[in-house]
Amino acid sequence: xxxxxxxxxxxxxxxxxxxxxxxxxxxxxxxxxxxxxxxxxxxxxxxxxxxxxxxxxxxxxxxxxxxxxxxxxxxxxxxxxxxxxxxxxxxxxxxxxxxxxxxxxxxxxxxxxxxxxxxxxxxxxxxxxxxxxxxxxxxxxxxxxxxxxxxxxxxxxxxxxxxxxxxxxxxxxxxxxxxxxxxxxxxxxxxxxxxxxxxxxxxxxxxxxxxxxxxxxxxxxxxxxxxxxxxxxxxxxxxxxxxxxxxxxxxxxxxxxxxxxxxxxxxxxxxxxxxxxxxxxxxxxxxxxxxxxxxxxxxxxxxxxxxxxxxxxxxxxxxxxxxxxxxxxxxxxxxxxxxxxxxxxxxxxxxxxxxxxxxxxxxxxxxxxxxxxxxxxxxxxxxxxxxxxxxxxxxxxxxxxxxxxxxxxxxxxxxxxxxxxxxxxxxxxxxxx
Amino acid sequence: xxxxxxxxxxxxxxxxxxxxxxxxxxxxxxxxxxxxxxxxxxxxxxxxxxxxxxxxxxxxxxxxxxxxxxxxxxxxxxxxxxxxxxxxxxxxxxxxxxxxxxxxxxxxxxxxxxxxxxxxxxxxxxxxxxxxxxxxxxxxxxxxxxxxxxxxxxxxxxxxxxxxxxxxxxxxxxxxxxxxxxxxxxxxxxxxxxxxxxxxxxxxxxxxxxxxxxxxxxxxxxxxxxxxxxxxxxxx
Numbered sequence: 001x002x003x004x005x006x007x008x009x010x011x012x013x014x015x016x017x018x019x020x021x022x023x024x025x026x027x028x029x030x031x032x033x034x035x036x037x038x039x040x041x042x043x044x045x046x047x048x049x050x051x052x053x054x055x056x057x058x059x060x061x062x063x064x065x066x067x068x069x070x071x072x073x074x075x076x077x078x079x080x081x082x083x084x085x086x087x088x089x090x091x092x093x094x095x096x097x098x099x100x101x102x103x104x105x106x107x108x109x110x111x112x113x114x115x116x117x118x119x120x121x122x123x124x125x126x127x128x129x130x131x132x133x134x135x136x137x138x139x140x141x142x143x144x145x146x147x148x149x150x151x152x153x154x155x156x157x158x159x160x161x162x163x164x165x166x167x168x169x170x171x172x173x174x175x176x177x178x179x180x181x182x183x184x185x186x187x188x189x190x191x192x193x194x195x196x197x198x199x200x201x202x203x204x205x206x207x208x209x210x211x212x213x214x215x216x217x218x219x220x221x222x223x224x225x226x227x228x229x230x231x232x233x234x235x236x237x238x239x240x241x242x243x244x245x246x247x248x249x250x251x252x253x254x255x256x257x258x259x260x261x262x263x264x265x266x267x268x269x270x271x272x273x274x275x276x277x278x279x280x281x282x283x284x285x286x287x288x289x290x291x292x293x294x295x296x297x298x299x300x301x302x303x304x305x306x307x308x309x310x311x312x313x314x315x316x317x318x319x320x321x322x323x324x325x326x327x328x329x330x331x332x333x334x335x336x337x338x339x340x341x342x343x344x345x346x347x348x349x350x351x352x353x354x355x356x357x358x359x360x361x362x363x364x365x366x367x368x369x370x371x372x373x374x375x376x377x378x379x380x381x382x383x384x385x386x387x388x389x390x391x392x393x394x395x396x397x398x399x400x401x402x403x404x405x406x407x408x409x410x411x412x413x414x415x416x417x418x419x420x421x422x423x424x425x426x427x428x429x430x431x432x433x
Numbered sequence: 434x435x436x437x438x439x440x441x442x443x444x445x446x447x448x449x450x451x452x453x454x455x456x457x458x459x460x461x462x463x464x465x466x467x468x469x470x471x472x473x474x475x476x477x478x479x480x481x482x483x484x485x486x487x488x489x490x491x492x493x494x495x496x497x498x499x500x501x502x503x504x505x506x507x508x509x510x511x512x513x514x515x516x517x518x519x520x521x522x523x524x525x526x527x528x529x530x531x532x533x534x535x536x537x538x539x540x541x542x543x544x545x546x547x548x549x550x551x552x553x554x555x556x557x558x559x560x561x562x563x564x565x566x567x568x569x570x571x572x573x574x575x576x577x578x579x580x581x582x583x584x585x586x587x588x589x590x591x592x593x594x595x596x597x598x599x600x601x602x603x604x605x606x607x608x609x610x611x612x613x614x615x616x617x618x619x620x621x622x623x624x625x626x627x628x629x630x631x632x633x634x635x636x637x638x639x640x641x642x643x644x645x646x647x648x649x650x651x652x653x654x655x656x657x658x659x660x661x662x663x664x665x666x667x668x669x
Contacts, residue, residue: 024657036459139534142515144476144496171656183536183574185594188655193572197533197552198511199541204491211511213496215476216447251662 025261027168028358029349030261031161031254031297035309039271041306043416044409045425048395056394063390064400067314069291070152070221070244073213077221077244078130078151081110082386082387083401084304086378087295087316088134088154088225088248092178093256093349094365096123097374098173098358102373103127105321105378108285109386113318114154117167117192118182120146125369127375130189132223135212138192140182144215152210152245154223155205157238158194160253160270160296162262163227166192170257172352175361202237209242221245227253227266227423228296235280246281247316248273250296254319256359257350268297275420278311285394287311301388308389309404310420319386324381326356327375333369349352435459440466440474448475455481469520474502475518491528494521497538510547513540516557522630528565529566535576539628550583552580554595560626562635568607571650572599579626581639589648593655597648598623600640609654613647620645 006008015026031037036042049055056063070077086106091099093116106113112130115121119141126133133150136144147153158164159428170179171187179186199208205224212222224238225247238246250270269277274294281287294307295316304315319327330343335355341348349359357369395400396408410425411417417424418432439447451462451474458654464485466546467473471490474483477500485493485554498517523531526544532551538556542550551559554582556576564582571587573595579592581600583601590607598619606612615623623642648653 027657132552139515139555142536144478144498144515144517148476185655188593189657193553197549198492198514198530204510207491210444211472211495214444215496217449218445262487324614338552 025259026262027170027257028253028347029183029256029258029351030347032252033347034133034264038269038390039413039415039419040269041271041303043271043411043413044420044422045412046305046392046396047407048197049122049397053397055397056399058391061394062399063389063394065308066385067402069314071291072244072289073218073242074244075180075187075219075223075355077417078112080112080130082382083308083314083389084224084382084385085111085314086113086318086321087318088132088156089118089318090112090118090167090169090171091124092118092182092361093120095357095360095369096121097369097371098322100126100127101325101371101374102321102378103131104375105126105382108375108379109382109403111382112151112321115389118178119143125149126311136192137194140195142191144251148216150216150220152221153216155212156209156225156245158227158229159225160227160249160251160267161255161268162258163229164194165258165262166194168192168253168350170352170402171348173205173361190380205316223247223293225249228268228270231268231273231276232280234393239281239284239286243290245291245293245365247276248277250294252297253295256323269312270298271416274307274310275313282349301385302392303384304387304405305392305401307408308401310315310406313402321378321381322358324377325369327358329356332356436464436465438465439470444470444472446459453478455479467506468659469509474498474500477502488525492537497521497577505541506539506566507544512542513538518538526563531561534558539630543631543635545582549594560629560630562639563625564601571607573597579623581627588663589650591654592614592650594650598645599648601643603648606648610653613649613653615643615645615647619647
């Protein structure tokens with residue numbers, strides 16, 4: 001009988017030998033590929049109405065999805081029709097067609113999209129209803145005129161896929177137009193800085209937030225986005241810095257390119273992140289005053305509804321939106337195989353050879369993504385996710401999705417009970433309390 | 434010449450009045466009693482000249498396009514950061530990150546600049562009349578950094594295509610940074626730039642263009658490669 005080491009399994013052996021042969025650490029896109037052995041939203045279940053509560057009619061009774069962000073300081077808070085938003089993904093990591101389709105689809109659904117680590121694309125603004133402009137450590141493409149056209153400014157400290165490390169855009173995607181947009185030499189392996197160039201910590205971030213308000217005449221909300229790490233402390237510091245909206249991005253979040261180990265071994269899951277973030281805001285008396293957006297591996301309206309019930313005001317999606325665009329669809333299969341991938345198994349965004357035209361700057365590949373059709377799919381996804389949230393909210397007797405609360409759920413595992421502060425199903429106990 | 438008084442007013446009120454007066458046609462604005470306030474004259478997008486009669490705090494003249502902001506004192510961190518075009522002039526010294534991420538225009542500091550001057554600059558000019566702290570020019574992408582005095586350690590670390598010139602001593606070069614001989618065009622550029630931007634009283638004590646050292650990227654970190662093992666070890 002052939003025996004296999006439990007420690008040095010075939011994949012581990014291959015990876016060690018790859019490192020030994022190439023001298024280069026592994027870089028790839030997509031996000032964590034690990035089997036989910038941590039507590040997730042799947043470890044919660046809703047407790048719909050029966051005798052103790054009265055449900056709303058599931059298919060027809062009014063259930064508001066209006067989502068307002070930036071009520072703390074901004075003159076013009078953002079009023080979305082739905083709580084699902086498109087997260088920041090750069091023009092560079094994504095093709096022009098993908099960025100445009102995301103903007104257009106989000107606008108059709110009455111929601112927002114976000115720029116990313118490469119500045120604003122004109123077509124993105126022109127097709128958006130609400131556009132969030134990201135200010136990242138790299139400041140690629142930064143343009144005050146674009147900022148002043150935005151409906152919100154997002155000061156990004158980090159992202160869930162790789163908190164504490166800057167972005168990557170490999171040379172195959174630094175095309176003429178992207179190099180020009182980012183003021184970079186053509187074809188460099190662009191490694192973004194992790195730190196902002198003009199502030200370091202939470203104390204001077206207060207001044208930075210004030211600067212962004214001055215630059216936009218106090219009109220639009222200022223978001224602060226962070227990868228989920230020391231969430232309880234970080235959220236409080238972001239709130240103290242004056243954020244109107246705080247975005248916490250869980251470790252399941254995606255990326256166009258990153259060292260693989262960072263995607264697999266850094267950050268907290270979105271479930272833990274939302275719970276810590278809510279507690280942090282409650283701890284300083286700002287829960288409800290500072291809005292909370294949760295991101296990181298949100299797949300459907302069920303994940304979103306659970307995050308909202310745990311304390312989120314809105315949800316960012318990234319990978320799910322790209323999947324709606326056609327990511328990992330079983331088409332153009334020869335091109336998947338050419339980059340060592342296959343439909344449902346592709347995480348090769350970093351190569352710039354995306355077979356379905358999403359994460360590429362190749363004009364031939366990009367043309368495979370029809371903007372109008374793709375934007376329709378984005379609209380459909382956002383619409384269905386919203387209806388799923390409404391369905392769960394109505395079953396729990398809520399006429400507004402934002403009325404969902406932890407009490408509407410039970411935990412299916414002791415870990416989820418401990419993390420969420422929700423009784424374990426079949427008991428009246430919150431484990432660990 | 435319009436005057437804006439800072440004393441007793443919020444930064445929102447001060448900046449609103451500066452912008453309102455520019456919109457009203459004033460091209461010369463004097464800001465009185467600045468008290469080293471942060472975020473003075475942020476996002477001025479017209480070709481007006483704003484003179485700050487004293488020292489300024491963080492992000493003075495930041496996110497500008499086409500304006501001239503002159504500080505008759507010293508400035509804090511992030512002077513003129515992310516400027517698209519225009520000029521920022523500081524008569525005294527500047528804090529960390531002077532000219533950070535500018536995409537165009539000129540940031541002129543008559544005195545010294547602290548750490549990471551011109552960090553991530555993407556175009557334009559950063560001119561330091563005195564000396565600068567560590568990591569000046571870090572990750573510079575385009576444009577020119579001129580330091581008339583001495584530099585701190587790790588100068589011009591991990592740059593893309595910014596070109597740096599140093600009139601004094603270089604304490605230490607950063608990773609993937611190399612010296613290059615000055616060309617006649619470099620000397621011409623340096624002499625013309627110093628003459629244009631530094632008043633004679635300051636310029637007279639600075640080296641002539643031909644005495645500067647030129648520093649550029651070694652371009653070995655531009656792409657992932659194991660060919661240059663030592664450079665990657667230093668970078669990591």
